[in-house]
Amino acid sequence: MVPKLRVARPTDQLAAxxxxxxxxxxxxxLTSFVAHQGFDGVILGHSQSPYHLEFTHQPGHVVxxxxxxxxxxxxxxPxxxxxQAATARMQAHGYSPVPAYNPYWDQLGLTFEDPDGYRVVLQQAAWNF
Incomplete structure (x- = not known):
């Protein structure tokens, strides 16, 4: 059995x-919650994928x-x-690629920055590890 991975991160800009x-x-x-023990949040992913992203916001707290x-x-x-469809969708929604901090990621991918400054690389390669 392979465990599922949830990456959880706070944000000041939940909707964005x-x-x-x-x-x-x-x-x-996938789900969302409001005022759950003082936190609002949204969990995103694909229902059949072994990973999810959770973003939370605690009103009155700055992260x-x-x-x-x-x-x-x-x-x-791969x-x-x-x-190409994924990178085009990002750009169609107004998210422009940014130069990667580590130039390795610019060789086969495009990097996008979310509203909090965290970056997502869409890499055109197979993950063979």
Whole structure:
């Protein structure tokens, strides 16, 4: 049995971050909650995928921006057409690529920055590890 992975991160801009990951990246909103023990949140992903992203906001608490430009999520697209569709969707929703902090990611991918300054690399390669 393979465990599922949930990456959880706080944000000051819950609605904008959800738009980035749902409309831009194409992830589905799997569930959301309001005022759950003082937190609002949204969990995104694909229902059959072994990973989910959770974004939370605690009213009255400021978390700020990403600490560096090298805090990344990397999504691998082995199929070039799927990668092109994913990068085109990001750009169609107003998210322009940014130069990667580590130039390695610019060789086969495009990097996009979310409203909190965290970056997502859409890599046109298979993950063979």
């Amino acid at each position: 971050v959800v738009r980035f990951y749902s409309e831009g990246l194409g992830l589905s909103v 700020g921006k990403a600490p560096t430009a090298d805090h990344l999520l990397v999504l691998y697209f 199929d070039r057409h799927e990668w």
